[in-house]
Every structure is written in C-alpha cells, then in structure tokens.
Amino acid sequence: MDGPLLAPDERLGDATRTSALPAGPAEFFADLGNMSVALPVLALTLAYVTWRTRQWFPALVALVTMALVPALVVPLQAGLARPGPPPMAPATGFFPSGHTATAAVAYGLCVLLLRAVFRTRATAHGCVVVNAAVGLGLVRQGYHWPVDVVGSWCLAVLLLTAAAWAISRSRRRSSSGTPRR
Known part of the structure; x- marks a missing residue:
C-alpha cells in the first residue's frame, strides 16, 4: 500500500501507540466498539424509545442501518486488504475499522432515537466524546x-445522515396527521 496519507498515518499511529496514554482506559474505550457492547446498548435504547413513543418505524430504521455496518465494512476490508499496525501486521483487512463503525453507528442511532424523548444536546455531545475515545483507544492499543x-467515521456519518432523514420524515408525517403506509 502506498499513498500520500500513508507516512503521516503511520507516524501518528506509532506516536499514539508509544505515548503515555494509559493502556487500561484505552482498552476499555476500544472495547466499547465491540458488537457485544454496542448492540445491547442500542437494543435497550430501541426498546425504551419504542415503548415511550409507541412508534416502531424509527426502530426499524435503526435496525436496518445497523445491519448495513457489517454489510459495508466486511467487503471494504476484504477488497482493500490494508495491513494492520505492528502488533497486527502482516494481517490485512483493517480499513475501515469495524469496531469504530459499530460504535459510531450504534451510539449515533441511540442519540437519534433519544431525541424523540429527550430534547437535549448533551446526548449528542456525549456520543461524540465516547466515539473519539473509542477511536483513540483502538489506535493506542x-x-x-x-x-x-477516520474512514469509519466517514461511513458512519453517511449511514447516520440517511437514518436521521428517514426518522425525521416519519415523525413529520405522523405529527401532521397524514396517514402512514
């Protein structure tokens, strides 16, 4: 692999891995990107918001959006076959990061869904902080x-934008009195 971002990417990654950032918290935040953590958080949010709002369409949008993560990430990883950082090399399939995409989309969907119940920006700010910590933890470890x-964050923005559009469109229809299909 070669390209203009390769050398700066490797320098930043090496500097982060060898930095004084503590390994314990970095591993904790890296683990927040595991499906075994992110999916139960999303499932609890789906259940709570569906129960509170009595609307099932936002939950359906969230489920489809979350299912798109592995459907998009796995072929990209296989096709691009990017080697991992030193402890993982020569293994390939590291771009985009599945853990980062899982965390960003799952926790982003939680924020989108919770907007129907809580009218605050604190959840969005918390989501950004958690996802930054997940990314930093994955690089540090x-x-x-x-x-x-960063590639996974870009993918997550696309998926979350589409989900937000679908959810807001359904909420506008249900609040205007127009019958939904």
Whole structure:
C-alpha cells in the first residue's frame, strides 16, 4: 500500500501507540466498539424509545442501518486488504475499522432515537466524546491506524445522515396527521 496519507498515518499511529496514554482506559474505550457492547446498548435504547413513543418505524430504521455496518465494512476490508499496525501486521483487512463503525453507528442511532424523548444536546455531545475515545483507544492499543478510524467515521456519518432523514420524515408525517403506509 502506498499513498500520500500513508507516512503521516503511520507516524501518528506509532506516536499514539508509544505515548503515555494509559493502556487500561484505552482498552476499555476500544472495547466499547465491540458488537457485544454496542448492540445491547442500542437494543435497550430501541426498546425504551419504542415503548415511550409507541412508534416502531424509527426502530426499524435503526435496525436496518445497523445491519448495513457489517454489510459495508466486511467487503471494504476484504477488497482493500490494508495491513494492520505492528502488533497486527502482516494481517490485512483493517480499513475501515469495524469496531469504530459499530460504535459510531450504534451510539449515533441511540442519540437519534433519544431525541424523540429527550430534547437535549448533551446526548449528542456525549456520543461524540465516547466515539473519539473509542477511536483513540483502538489506535493506542495498536488495533488500527488513525485513517482506519477516520474512514469509519466517514461511513458512519453517511449511514447516520440517511437514518436521521428517514426518522425525521416519519415523525413529520405522523405529527401532521397524514396517514402512514
């Protein structure tokens, strides 16, 4: 692999891995990107918001959006075959980061869904902080390069934008009295 971002990406990744950032908290935040953590958080949010709002369409949008994460990430990883950082190399399939995409989309969907119940920006700010910590933890622990994380954030923005559009459209229809299909 070669390109203009390769050298700066490797320098930043190496600097982060060898930095004084504590490994314990970095591993904790990296683990927040695991499906075994992010999916139960999303499931609890789905259940709570569906129960509170009595609307099932936002939950359906969230489920489809979350299902798109592995459907998009796995083929990209296989096709691009980017080698991982030193502890993981020569293994390939690190771009985009599946853990970062899982965390960003799952926790982003939680924020989108909770907007129907709580009218606050604190959840969005918390989501950004958690996802930044997940990305930093993944790079610090040597699981991914920085560009792997940034690529997943870009993918998450696309998926969350589409989900937000679908959810807001359904809420506008249901609040205007127009019958939904």
